[in-house]
Amino acid sequence: MSSKAPELETLLSRKYQHGFVTDIESDSLPPGLDETTVTFISRKKREPQFLLDWRLKAYRHWLTLREPSWATVQHPPIDYQAISYFSAPRTPGDAPKSIDEVDPKLLATYEKLGIPLHERARLAGVAVDAVFDSVSVATTFKDKLAKAGVIFCSFSDAVRDHPELIERYLGTVVPPGDNFFAALNSAVFSDGSFVYVPAGVRCPMELSTYFRINAAKTGQFERTLIVAAEGASVSYLEGCTAPMRDENQLHAAVVELIALDDAKIKYSTVQNWYPGDEHGVGGIYNFVTKRGECRGRNAKISWTQVETGSAITWKYPSCVLKGDGSVGEFYSVAVANNYQQADTGTKMIHIGRNTKSTIVSKGISAGHAVNTYRGLVKVLPTATGARNFTQCDSLLMGSRCAAHTFPYVEVRNPDATVEHEASTSKIGEDQLFYCLQRGVSAEDAVNMIVSGFCKAVFKELPMEFAVEAQNLLSVSLEGAVG
Amino acid sequence: MLKISQLRANVAGRNILKGVDLEVRAGEVHAIMGPNGSGKSTLAQVLAGREDYEITGGSVTFDGADLLAMPAEERARAGLFLGFQYPVEIPGVNNAYLLKAALNAKRKKAGLAEVDAYEFLGLIKAKMKFMGMDESFLSRGVNEGFSGGEKKRNEILQMLVLEPKLALLDETDSGLDIDALKVVAKGVNSLRGADRSIVLVTHYQRLLGYVEPDRVHVFADGRILKSGDKTLALELEARGYDWLREGRVA
Numbered sequence: 001m002s003s004k005a006p007e008l009e010t011l012l013s014r015k016y017q018h019g020f021v022t023d024i025e026s027d028s029l030p031p032g033l034d035e036t037t038v039t040f041i042s043r044k045k046r047e048p049q050f051l052l053d054w055r056l057k058a059y060r061h062w063l064t065l066r067e068p069s070w071a072t073v074q075h076p077p078i079d080y081q082a083i084s085y086f087s088a089p090r091t092p093g094d095a096p097k098s099i100d101e102v103d104p105k106l107l108a109t110y111e112k113l114g115i116p117l118h119e120r121a122r123l124a125g126v127a128v129d130a131v132f133d134s135v136s137v138a139t140t141f142k143d144k145l146a147k148a149g150v151i152f153c154s155f156s157d158a159v160r161d162h163p164e165l166i167e168r169y170l171g172t173v174v175p176p177g178d179n180f181f182a183a184l185n186s187a188v189f190s191d192g193s194f195v196y197v198p199a200g201v202r203c204p205m206e207l208s209t210y211f212r213i214n215a216a217k218t219g220q221f222e223r224t225l226i227v228a229a230e231g232a233s234v235s236y237l238e239g240c241t242a243p244m245r246d247e248n249q250l251h252a253a254v255v256e257l258i259a260l261d262d263a264k265i266k267y268s269t270v271q272n273w274y275p276g277d278e279h280g281v282g283g284i285y286n287f288v289t290k291r292g293e294c295r296g297r298n299a300k301i302s303w304t305q306v307e308t309g310s311a312i313t314w315k316y317p318s319c320v321l322k323g324d325g326s327v328g329e330f331y332s333v334a335v336a337n338n339y340q341q342a343d344t345g346t347k348m349i350h351i352g353r354n355t356k357s358t359i360v361s362k363g364i365s366a367g368h369a370v371n372t373y374r375g376l377v378k379v380l381p382t383a384t385g386a387r388n389f390t391q392c393d394s395l396l397m398g399s400r401c402a403a404h405t406f407p408y409v410e411v412r413n414p415d416a417t418v419e420h421e422a423s424t425s426k427i428g429e430d431q432l433f434y435c436l437q438r439g440v441s442a443e444d445a446v447n448m449i450v451s452g453f454c455k456a457v458f459k460e461l462p463m464e465f466a467v468e469a470q471n472l473l474s475v476s477l478e479g480a481v482g
Numbered sequence: 483m484l485k486i487s488q489l490r491a492n493v494a495g496r497n498i499l500k501g502v503d504l505e506v507r508a509g510e511v512h513a514i515m516g517p518n519g520s521g522k523s524t525l526a527q528v529l530a531g532r533e534d535y536e537i538t539g540g541s542v543t544f545d546g547a548d549l550l551a552m553p554a555e556e557r558a559r560a561g562l563f564l565g566f567q568y569p570v571e572i573p574g575v576n577n578a579y580l581l582k583a584a585l586n587a588k589r590k591k592a593g594l595a596e597v598d599a600y601e602f603l604g605l606i607k608a609k610m611k612f613m614g615m616d617e618s619f620l621s622r623g624v625n626e627g628f629s630g631g632e633k634k635r636n637e638i639l640q641m642l643v644l645e646p647k648l649a650l651l652d653e654t655d656s657g658l659d660i661d662a663l664k665v666v667a668k669g670v671n672s673l674r675g676a677d678r679s680i681v682l683v684t685h686y687q688r689l690l691g692y693v694e695p696d697r698v699h700v701f702a703d704g705r706i707l708k709s710g711d712k713t714l715a716l717e718l719e720a721r722g723y724d725w726l727r728e729g730r731v732a
Contacts, residue, residue: 429534430570434624437530437566438584438640439558439591448583452574452623 028087028218035059037085038187044086045156045190048163051170058176058186065180071343072372072404073312075248075285083250085188087218088132127152129193129209131222141205148204150234151196155223158194165196169227173256173293173320181252181314182289185221189254192222197232197263206462208237211251219250226256228263230296235266235462248276248311253288261296261323266304268461269317273309278367280339283311290317294326294352302329303346304460311340316374318347321355321383328357331457336369336401345375345406350383350416359390362454365401372404379416386416394424395453397446483508483679484529484549484648489540491528498524500704501540506648509676513690513715514683516701517723522683523567525701526652530564531557544648558584559591561647565637565654572624577636578606580624581643588644609642612672614665631662638669649673649680655689667692687719700726 029037038059042052067078127141129152145152151162159166176186193209211222228234251273257265267290276283286309292301303317313336319328330346348357357377365371377388394403405422427449435445451458484506491499498521506512516522528535529542531554542549544562552560572580586596597605603620610619613635625633634654641649651670655663670680670693682689690698690712698714700707700723707726708714 428570431572433530433532433554434566434570434572435580435584436554437558437564438580438644439555439587440580440583441555441587444583444587448575448580449572452572452576455574 028084031082031084033080033083033085033188041086041188041190045159047159050163050167051159054171054176055187058183059188061177062180062183062187065177065183067180071314071374072370073314073341073343075312075341078248078250078285080184084218085221086190088190127205127207129154129207131191131193131209131211131220145204145207149198149201150203151194152207153194155189155192155194155225158225162194162196165227166194166225169225169256169258171256173258173291174254174289179289181287182254185223185252185254185289188219189221189223192224192253193226194224195226195234195236197228197234199229199260200231201229202232203234206235206237208239210239211253219252221251222253224253224255225258226265226267227258228260228265228299230261231263232260233264233266235268237268237270237462239270239272248283248285250285250287251310253290255288255290255317257290257292257301259292259294259296259299259301259326262298263296264300264302265292266302267292267317269303269305269307270461271305271307271309271313274311275309275340276311276338278338280311280368283340284309286310286313286315288315290315291320291347292318292328293320294323294328294355296323296326297352298325298327299323300327300329302327302331302460304329304331304457305333305344306457306461307332307334307342307344310342313340313342313344315344316346318349319357320349320351321357321386322351323355324352325354325356326352327355329460330357330359330361330375331460332361333364333454333457334362334371334373335364336366336371338367338369340367340369342370343372343374345373347376347378348388350377350379350386350388350413352383354385354387355383356386357388359388359392360456361390361392362457363392363394363403363405364397364450364453365394365403366397368400370402370404372406374406374408376408376410377418378409379411379413379418381412383413384415386413388416388418390418390420391456392420392422393453394422395450396424396426483510483545484681485543486529487541489525489528489542490538491524492536492538493524493534497538498535498704499528502705504699504706506679506681508647508679509674510696511674511680511682511693512697512699513695514681514699514701514706515685515687515715515718516707517685520702521704522685522701523652526564526567526650526681526683529557529650530554530562555587556591559588561588563641563644563646563649565634565641565649565651567653567656569625569628569633569637571626571628573626575624576620577622577624578602578620581606581640584640585643606639606643609639613639613642613669615639630657631659634658634666635662635669638666641673642669645673645678647678649678650683651680652683653685654682655684655686663689664692687715690715702727 038055042055127145129139139153174182177183195207197203226236257267259265273284273286294301301319307313321328328348334342334344336342346359359375361373363371363373373392379386392405396403403424407420409418411418431449432445486502486504489499489502502525514522537550582602589596615635654666695712697709698712699709
């Protein structure tokens, strides 16, 4: 924390920094969605028949579903026929085989975003899969990971190279018919990341996917599947940005995590999609289904998210605690400023005996924003000895924003222990004045107070990203007070 | 150092300060005493620059500058310190971190180089030792879970690190046991000097037994009713405040 103070003033004077557009030729489908769209995507990716069938089944099911309306968010109806479901930067001939064949404009884009993909400039200790619109453009450190037996590649490559793993695990945590957006994703998903860590392997480096939406009028529908076999462990991080545009763009992803006996998966998100401008124009609709299943004994899945972007966020990273003694964790900071709306939280489903879950949610609202925590702790009759601890805190800045907390608790085993703590506070005028009276500027004071509020979550992030998250927060809350 | 003339202020439309006159010269220690609700704390908050108060008249100069024209943080950087009656908790924000930021804001204003973490640690540890504070304090959140006495001690520690020209201590003595009171008094006395002024707001005389004031003022109904030397405090202790107010009516 102490090293960032001098940079703060420059940081605070910046607006959304990732709003540029890369001028690159793309192959895009015209807007519209029907079975031929689904078939086109599958054919384009030369997928095996089982996957096309799977997609079409999902699509037909989607047609029977209606967009959910229970979230505390408002937006005009989405015209699903006005979205382009596939956009890929044009490549001469086949897909690039190595990073040297990747279009320099793409490399420059990631460079500008602070994610160098070049061999010489790579982030030390972090392997990156870069997803640009609908496709993965590069994955770094593949060879090094392969030596450890870890598979880390784009979803498309996984379908081609490891179809048996895909067929075995895809849709087993989030079934295609799970919900409206998951069904849509299952039908039209275009790329994403795949991770497989074999039994007993501790992944030697941090894995990370960087999602970038570039093309206009497209949606991004990626899919991430992470499998940690018996005794394996992996830490994975995703980051996201998009250009500033006046129209809303849809991002409907699905993430599935599977942890077998004694496996550990740590999944961190720093979400910074374009949030729209200060009048609420534009921004990404981030409607995402994320779920992990502790399938084996003593497995552990931990979600950490820092959500600062998107016009609307609708996501509930959840844990299904099937294996006896398994552990689920959810640490979240959700920031909503200006006209942003966030409805986020988690579900912890206790099925196995002595399963344990922890939820720490910190919501920050400023401007006219609405920030909702929605969580479910469910203890099934089989979950003897289950324990949950939930802490939900909301911080309000100014008087035009709102915070809601909806903690649902369903306990069907008398032996379970469920604890809940909640608080709502305004950024205290008293706290602010105290800092001002000590000579600290209003901006620095707000940053300090907010960082303090989020400390319990930030300490869960991998080191390299904790600093980034903190910086993001100060940019997101610019002008919120004073 | 500080010159207040006919200062008037409202809180939520209610007139609280009704024409305060006070002059504090460099090197002096003043005590402002008075019953609860007389406006003493309001005066301290107004001087520190709290925005909830509406100034309706009068003027205040601090070191020759128009104090009321300065925002709160500028007043602090110029050397005005308020020891709060109820220091607020700021969870998760490290005590040492806030204090270092405060010190550096002030040094920057004065054109001095910022202190680094190492220098700062040396400085604060010495002051903590002087105030008899435990080192665990460094890693705790600002006033987070502090007892009343610890909070007050923390205010004095901050004052010693920031070395203000003018310290306003708002009921710093209230809620302290005798040992804590002595420590606080020791801190305040150590700050006394020819180029500094201290204003103690209190309604008991007991702190004044340890910090001897040059001037004592009685504050009632939004203004200073009577001023005198330290014997006035003793007289107030013996006779209460009512005789003064009755005297005014008569």
